[in-house]
Amino acid sequence: MASKIDTIIFDLGGVLIDWNPRYLYNKIFEDEAKTEWFLENICTGDWNERQDAGNTLQAGTEELVALYPDWKNEITAYYGRWTEMLGGAIEETVEILRTLKEKNEVKLYALTNWSAETFPLALDRFEFLNWFDGIVVSGVEKTRKPFADFYHILLKRHDVVPDKTLFIDDNERNILGAESIGIHGIVFTSADKLKQELRDWGINV
Template identity: 65%
Template sequence: MINTIIFDLGAVLIDWNPDYMYRSIFADEQEMRHFLTNVATSDWNEEQDAGRSLQDGTEWLVAKHPHHEENIRAFYGRWIEMLGDAFEGTVEIFKELRESGKYKIYALTNWSAETFPMAQQKFDFLNWFDGVVVSGEEKMRKPAPEFYQILLDRYNVNPAESLFIDDNYRNILAAEKMGINCIHFTTSDKLKEELLAIDIL
């Protein structure tokens, strides 16, 4: 019986995309794609999610790509411009689950400890959780089993009685190996269908 719901945040509840900011810098879409694929990569950003400071991450990348310095410094200098809107359909599901009183609801997110407070200021629902585990604060990230274990231990969660919702299939596979029930998130409507099918909603 499920008594705990664990949400990922980015691309599930919150729309975050570097394109939003970099489109104001790059006039050419192909140049922007090249920069985000080969310079300010998702792997590089994930190191900050895993606890490396924004300053250290920025200086490391500038040293590697000095001719891109201005655009690299914009990544965290203008990071707030990468935050889009909330996915209202998922927020409504979250609200319904919370108001039912049947579940403890947590967030397990790969997010820099330095940028997460900016998201908290923008999105009030980030204060609704019974607990939030942020990778940048813990110095580890999904899909490391130890990161999931922090949440399970901290909040005394039984994996078999929990349900994890994440858009990244890599993270889903890691959670399933730990005995956590999972839903691979694609859209809010599909999530609602799947939760109704298992009597969670």
């Protein structure tokens, strides 16, 4: 496939940054089964995404504590000990990003579902976040993937052409959201597979 791609957009969590609430809650609970129950029933992914979409951490925490007062300490830990959910950089994917940056053949952006309040902590920790030509953060924009308006913010702000753009995300739901507005998508499963898929698009990595 001849490359017509001039822009690559990366998701962050699960692609470049290893973030997982289990890193924290496996310390809090005595067994992994209890961690899984808690994350499926109390501090759920849907609840976390409300903060990613602009709800404040304090409001989100207070709302959940009001519903489940017996779990106050565990709920409060979610954002109070948030940095313990960061497992580090996914180095193999960071190396792909580094190669793309050094070759300077495509523009590089990040589009992330992330709270505006916790994202500065990631900026301080991960130097490679400075390699992007721009980063669009859901908590700042008050919307998130997979909603079309969130992708359009990046396209308009950075004058990006959808049909010349590849979006990489580990969540197929978010890829489908991008494809619905004409952006090409790659579902991330591993750095090796990503490297091959980029080459299939004619991109040198």
